[in-house]
Amino acid sequence: MPDRDPSTHRVIGDAGAVGGHWDLPGVPAHLIATDGVLCATLGVPEAVPSGIAAGAGPGDPDGRRTAEVLARLREHTLAQARAIWNEQAVGLLRVARPAPAAPEAAELADAYADRAFETWIHTGDLARLFGLRAVRPTRLDQLIAYGLRALGPLPADAPVSLVLTGSGGGRWVLPDAGHAPLATVTAEAVEFRLLFGGRRTLASVRVDISGSAPAARAALAAAASLARL
Structure with missing residues (x-):
């Protein structure tokens, strides 16, 4: 079992669709889970393979995928969970490219925008937890x-x-x-x-x-x- 730093298990409250309290590794677990639609669309392997198929739209509306990933990462430290999320994020950014003007391209662009929005929102959750100033998105217009x-x-x-x-x-x-x-x-x-x-x-x-x-x-x-x- 990995060594666990108690500081990595502070509670961030009832954020997210799961409805229960998340500790800090739960944030990257949720972000890993909500990448499911992009991973499936772009053929990028999920960092934590899920037995629950991603929905038709972005995110994890019913929280089931988040709950599954969170359970699988429960014994990981924050640093380990973040590294797993970062690996998946790098994979998704690597295949990102300018999209032609087509309905499916617009849906893909919205999926990336949703991912950026979700990451920003939960970064703000963590900032408030530790009394830090929230990060302002560099492309708020998008x-x-x-x-x-x-x-x-x-x-x-x-x-x-x-x-x-x-x-x-x-x-x-x-x-x-x-x-x-x-x-x-x-x-x-x-x-x-x-x-x-x-x-x-x-x-x-x-x-x-x-x-x-x-x-x-x-x-x-x-x-x-x-x-x-």
Whole structure:
């Protein structure tokens, strides 16, 4: 059995779909599990082979793959779990390449964006645990674009103007129905991404609302409903 450093087994709380408390090696275990779709699509061997097939979309919505990988890595130190995750990450980056304009290429690009978003969210979890400053994504604009594509198909009672400030920000109308928005929701770009990632709630997210409050709240609820990390 590997030597275990007690400092590698601090609890990070109820993050993730599994629902139980994760110790630190549980974070790379979860990231290993959520790479399943990309690994299967690109023919990259999973660092921890799973008996549970990856779903049709990114991530691990029901948490079953995470639970399996976490059980297999339970006796590993944080350094060992991180090395296994890093090996898989390097393999996925090695086969990444510019994609042609095709529906399947867009799906692949979204899978990579989802992976980057998930890694950033859980890096923030660890930073908060140790009292460190959270890392700001270098390409926040790409993560915002991915989130808006995911949010676009959701039904809404009325269009809302979304204004994101700071790096990667901009103005969008959701959904783009060709009608004048009934409300404007203004938020810092990172704050909106934290709502999308389940690290803010409708009660705690810092936003400014003008116009129809019900329409604005409906749009924010739609963004929060996508949280699954």
